[in-house]
Amino acid sequence: MSISDEDQAAIAALAHRLADAARAEILPRFRQASLITDNKLAQGFDPVTEADRAAERAMRALIEAERPMDGILGEEYGAREGSSGLTWVLDPIDGTRGFISGTPTWGVLIALSDEAGPRFGIIDQPYIGERFEGGFGRARTTGPLGERSLQTRRGARLGDATLFTTFPEIGTPQDRSAFERVSARAKLTRYGMDCYAYALLAAGQIDLVIEAGLNPYDIQAPIAVIEAAGGVVTTWQGGPAHGGGQIIAAATKALHDEALDLLAPI
Template sequence: MQLVALAERLADAARAETLRHFRGGSLGTVSKDADGYDPVTVADRAAEAAMRDILAAERPQDGILGEEYGTQVGTSGLTWVLDPIDGTRGYVAGTPTWGTLVAVHNGTAPILGLIDQPYIGERFIGGLGQAAFRGPHGTGALNASRTTTLSDAIIFTTFPEVGTEVQRAGFEAVTKGCKLTRYGMDCYAYGLLALGHVDLVIEAGLAPYDIQAPIAVIEAAGGIVTNWDGAPADQGGSALAAATPALHAAALEILRSYA
């Protein structure tokens, strides 16, 4: 429980920094991509710095992998994986669908994950005996849906282009069999899957810090997450998150041809 409590403290610290700037004045936004728009704001940096300060004081022996400040090697075998604002484009646009991601990786797999949406006040925690959420409607257990067929599935991805042209074609091939397709939720879609409202999330072009917290949360809720080849997705790349093994298998059968 010590790791769970610390993950919550990290998320609380990030929440204070992200809300300080959200829908406020200048975000100091710059793009990390000279050929496109991949924004980073003062809030991204401040939130990750706040989390790192806590870890330096509380768990100096652990490693850290963060989106903004890179890798710090530890000696304990545990690594804290931090994404201070997953969905910075949404953050800049003022939508409440971005979130803070905190995970603990043991060198083999993520063992704890937390997805926090500060503006709405929702938090999803999975791993180390936890599978819980809290938000405006109170608290409860995380339980993925029992959907087993594509025809009954609600599917999400963040960007309509998904990844490469081939990967986009793969996503669209899956959507043809689903009852509802939606876009643009970033990490919040994974929280909704763990909560039982969404059945599939399919993405590509991910970094480890984008997916490790969602993996732990969704697995604790009874779901399954792999890449498009059916292998572990914790190191990033492509991701297929599904509510049930049967639904995962149905989507994977299609996606493998596009992996």
């Protein structure tokens, strides 16, 4: 759908205010012994904290006050239908396991999407003070090193690539086998960065992120940021990735195609 220049500017400004509001709720709770953590699963471990819930409530309140016609899809409080054709897709803390462990690799994910996928996105790391944004002609990061443009790394082939995924036991056994085919060809494989790996890809630090079992709120903001920086994000079948599932993000189309050939049998 068409979004006017004026509306694009308003959306981007609101997205930054959402990220600021989430930071204000999350940072006072980070690395605090008093943090309340619950488990979403009867078997296994999928943590959620009071910081996740408070941050999403703060973001939803701003959207409802300023753009009540837009829909909202959030990890903690689900979907609210809108009438504008636009939906805010929120993950208040992507990487809650890292958050409760005290690592600075979690992040706040904010995307504004239509039926075709994300149009604008932010990956925010409050503790480091880094923010990555992409869409509406923007591809930039701000943080301790100042403001910089985002550009994915050019020219790397799989044998020279740095590959990330969050969990070594990625997805199903079949997913794991497919991932290992790519990992065996890559120069370096690293684990455990959650959404921060996608930010590093957009910033030109790494070359590939491959994951499985993602939800829309896990991937829509990274799609917007990476595509704005010149990268490619699809499913393992090469289709649109905004619905989640098996995801490959690559710095270039050539690298994407090279890795996809090894994943495609899945």
